[in-house]
Amino acid sequence: MKTIFLSVILLFTANMANAGSDVQYRLTAYGHHLILNTASWNNLDLTVSIQDEQDHVLMTKTYKASKSFNACKYDLSELNRGQYKIFISDNEKSYKQKFTILRQEIFISPEVEIYVKPLFKLNEKQMHVTFTTFGETASIKILNRSNEEIYATEVNEPSFDKILNLAKLGSGQFTIVVTIGKDQHWYSFDLN
Numbered sequence: 001m002k003t004i005f006l007s008v009i010l011l012f013t014a015n016m017a018n019a020g021s022d023v024q025y026r027l028t029a030y031g032h033h034l035i036l037n038t039a040s041w042n043n044l045d046l047t048v049s050i051q052d053e054q055d056h057v058l059m060t061k062t063y064k065a066s067k068s069f070n071a072c073k074y075d076l077s078e079l080n081r082g083q084y085k086i087f088i089s090d091n092e093k094s095y096k097q098k099f100t101i102l103r104q105e106i107f108i109s110p111e112v113e114i115y116v117k118p119l120f121k122l123n124e125k126q127m128h129v130t131f132t133t134f135g136e137t138a139s140i141k142i143l144n145r146s147n148e149e150i151y152a153t154e155v156n157e158p159s160f161d162k163i164l165n166l167a168k169l170g171s172g173q174f175t176i177v178v179t180i181g182k183d184q185h186w187y188s189f190d191l192n
Contacts (some may be wrong), residue, residue: 023090023114029106032077034086034099039070048072053083064175076101094115118178120187124153125167126177127189132159134148141173142166150174165192 026037038046049060059074076084081101088095093116097129098109117127118131129140138155144163164172178185 034074036072047089049087051085127164130161138180141177143175
């Protein structure tokens with residue numbers, strides 16, 4: 001009876017820990033396959049990317065939001081033993097989880113890194129930009145159609161939430177680049 005009671009408490013505790021988690025997918029391994037279950041995803045389009053230790057992209061696939069999209073199976077039998085990363089992203093967040101390919105199985109790290117992507121909102125000649133640096137060095141650049149830098153600033157705050165006045169840029173196509181650590185986020189827009 002004590003064993004059953006202890007098991008129920010442990011199961012309840014594990015479920016409570018996962019309930020507070022922001023991870024909206026489940027990653028499991030079976031033999032040489034990774035299985036990604038996205039049944040609880042937030043109905044946004046989803047991009048899945050697998051990289052090796054040297055950050056070479058080995059596979060990238062984008063899935064359109066759909067109620068029928070619940071699970072994907074990735075055959076990794078052609079990959080060598082070693083460390084790999086899977087990135088699962090939508091418009092708002094990116095999740096990174098490491099896994100190791102051993103001889104006959106795949107070991108998935110229980111740790112998941114979550115990155116909140118910068119938010120961009122254009123309203124006529126004003127761009128509202130919001131992001132968190134998580135202690136990383138950060139910068140903002142605006143490029144013109146020829147990819148020439150026309151504005152740049154460093155961000156030395158833990159978070160950035162400002163409205164940039166773009167009235168002096170005139171008309172045309174522009175791109176804003178937010179760099180946080182090694183990650184770059186690009187947003188292209190037109191001004192009339």
